[in-house]
Amino acid sequence: MNGYPVVLRLKGRRCLIAGGGPIAERKALGLLDGGADQLTVISPSFTPQLLQLANEGRLELIQREYQSGDAGGQFLIIAATGDMAINGQIGLEAEEASALFNDASNAELSAFATSAAVRQGNLLLSVNTGGEAPALSAVLREELAQLYGSSRYAEAAALLGELRRLLAAEERPAAERRERLRLEAQRLAHWAAADRQRSAERTDRL
Numbered sequence: 001m002n003g004y005p006v007v008l009r010l011k012g013r014r015c016l017i018a019g020g021g022p023i024a025e026r027k028a029l030g031l032l033d034g035g036a037d038q039l040t041v042i043s044p045s046f047t048p049q050l051l052q053l054a055n056e057g058r059l060e061l062i063q064r065e066y067q068s069g070d071a072g073g074q075f076l077i078i079a080a081t082g083d084m085a086i087n088g089q090i091g092l093e094a095e096e097a098s099a100l101f102n103d104a105s106n107a108e109l110s111a112f113a114t115s116a117a118v119r120q121g122n123l124l125l126s127v128n129t130g131g132e133a134p135a136l137s138a139v140l141r142e143e144l145a146q147l148y149g150s151s152r153y154a155e156a157a158a159l160l161g162e163l164r165r166l167l168a169a170e171e172r173p174a175a176e177r178r179e180r181l182r183l184e185a186q187r188l189a190h191w192a193a194a195d196r197q198r199s200a201e202r203t204d205r206l
């Protein structure tokens with residue numbers, strides 16, 4: 001069974017990852033891409049890239065095992081220690097602390113799942129298979145990036161955003177605004193797709 005898709009605003013909210021291996025690193029990069037600016041990673045050991053991110057000041061590292069009480073005050077917690085029993089324990093504490101919880105080793109024990117994502121400006125496309133086939137999510141993410149990864153789509157979103165604000169300021173009737181915006185969205189999506197087609201043809205000719 002799949003769940004309900006949401007987009008979390010992480011800026012200014014405390015996020016915690018337990019574990020410092022490759023999976024913790026991937027989740028950390030995902031949180032940073034998602035706007036996290038108060039990220040802590042707790043683990044006895046860290047990948048070189050996690051150490052690098054800490055050096056750049058993008059996250060904080062605490063070099064020790066997860067301890068009871070670490071969950072307090074966190075908005076979101078990801079357990080990626082590689083030990084299912086410890087991850088489960090962290091999950092119980094996360095629930096007590098009312099933090100959103102993800103267990104990288106167990107979809108059933110997670111309040112939320114992570115998804116594969118393609119980002120361009122404010123445009124975000126994400127893929128999730130309900131824990132069934134994460135490898136398929138990764139492959140579809142690559143396909144989506146081919147189709148929609150061009151900056152033209154982000155430009156289209158930004159242009160529509162401007163138009164949307166203008167129309168709102170003019171206090172047009174809601175139905176008129178919706179129709180106009182749908183039409184412009186279609187035109188801009190076609191423009192972006194045609195641009196992609198042209199670049200593909202140019203590449204073919206080279």
Ligand SMILES: C[C@@]1(CC(=O)O)c2cc3[nH]c(cc4nc(cc5[nH]c(cc(n2)[C@H]1CCC(=O)O)[C@@](C)(CC(=O)O)[C@@H]5CCC(=O)O)C(CC(=O)O)=C4CCC(=O)O)c(CCC(=O)O)c3CC(=O)O
Pocket residue numbers: 026027030102103104105106107110112113114115116117127128129130131132133134135136137138141
């Ligand atoms: C439930 C979920 C929990 C969660 O939220 O983390 C989960 C769970 C597990 N993944 C496992 C394995 C793999 N995961 C990946 C890749 C990704 N996994 C991601 C998400 C999720 N993985 C959530 C469900 C998402 C969904 O259903 O769509 C992605 C999309 C996003 C992200 O990681 O942030 C990211 C792609 C990112 C990208 O490329 O964009 C690959 C492929 C690869 O590495 O190339 C493999 C190996 C192939 C395979 O096993 O399929 C295992 C077994 C571990 C073991 O056996 O030890 C478990 C545990 C279990 O089965 O429960």
Ligand SMILES: NC(=O)C1=CN([C@@H]2O[C@H](COP(=O)(O)OP(=O)(O)OC[C@H]3O[C@@H](n4cnc5c(N)ncnc54)[C@H](O)[C@@H]3O)[C@@H](O)[C@H]2O)C=CC1
Pocket residue numbers: 018019020021022023024042043044045046064065066080081082083086104105106134
């Ligand atoms: N959700 C996903 O996409 C995937 C999840 N997994 C799961 O993620 C787990 C972690 O994978 P890897 O990073 O490859 O494992 P790993 O074994 O390389 O890393 C585990 C990390 O956790 C740390 N750790 C161990 N005990 C700890 C504790 N008590 N408190 C804090 N940190 C602790 C270790 O020092 C190490 O840094 C796997 O066991 C697997 O279940 C694996 C593949 C994909």
